[in-house]
Amino acid sequence: MLMNMKELLDVAYRNKFAVGSFNVANSEFVRVVIESAEEKQAPAIIQIHPNELELVGDDFLAYVRESCKNTKVPLAIHLDHGASVKDVMRAIRNGYTSVMIDASHASFADNIAITKEVVNIAHAVNVSVEAELGTIGSNEGSSEGGADKILYTNADDAQTFVEETGIDTLAVAIGTSHGQYKHAGKPELKLDLLAEIHQKVGIPLVLHGGSDNKDEEIAQTYLHGIAKINLSTDMKNAFFKAVRQFLLENEGAYEPDVIMPSARKAAKEVVKHKMDLFQSTNKAHHYFS
Secondary structure, three states, X not given: OEOOHHHHHHHHHHHOOOEEEEEOOOHHHHHHHHHHHHHHOOOEEEEEOHHHHHHHOOOHHHXXXXXXXXXXXXXXXXXXXXXXXXHHHHHHHHOOOEEEEOOOOOOHHHHHHHHHHHHHXXXXXXXXXXXXXXXXEEOEOOOOXXXXXXXXXXXXXXXXXXXXXXXXXXXXXXXXXXXXXXXXXXOOOOHHHHHHHHHHOOOOEEEXXXXXXXXXXXXXHHXXXXXXXXXXXXXXXXXXXXXXXXXXXXXXXXXXXXXXXXXXXXXXXXXXXXXXXXXXXOOHHHXXX
């Protein structure tokens, strides 16, 4: 069941669980997310970064939409880190049900102005909008971008930003980064800052850089307004580690239907664990009552 992401997250926000939003870059990852969601009876979000869209091409979205529409669990298709109105328009034309405009590196005033423009465009065609305030860090291996230094979201600014723009969801910077934490310790999330933002902002919040964080900290976030948690690195690492292992053990293998099943299984184990962690397992029924 394909949904607008605002409708998807409003349910999670009210019931204090988070929906996993998983970056896909080919059909294998689409299957990983959808099959996991069906097995766990969990809502989920398939998100595609502009870099990933360049890899798979616009026609790939027709496959993603049909795959989502043919399920009996709630799903949304989301543009991750759209950098411009052009990125947003491309996503809307391709059938995304939600878009992110990331103008977080601009000035506060410019971020508001750019985001308002996107909200006006997207809401006119029933597409939800996520924006970002503050900056997410960037670690080794990520192609999603990020900042060299995390700029934490200010709670008062967040309140002003939401009121001025009319966005549906807000990505907040509370200490996470994209990519792998190879040369640094795992992040310490500023849960006190998250609680302050949640108190002042009455819309679902988003946590980017959801891989490789401490489970006990993640389990606190959806109690303080986080309704969407982005995840890419952990899932992709599991998938490609399994591919490498299979090819080492089976040097002559070349058929995808032989190579891919073990990788898909490994990635699904990660995704299903995250659904349990986010408390979205067995929550699909909330969308049908």
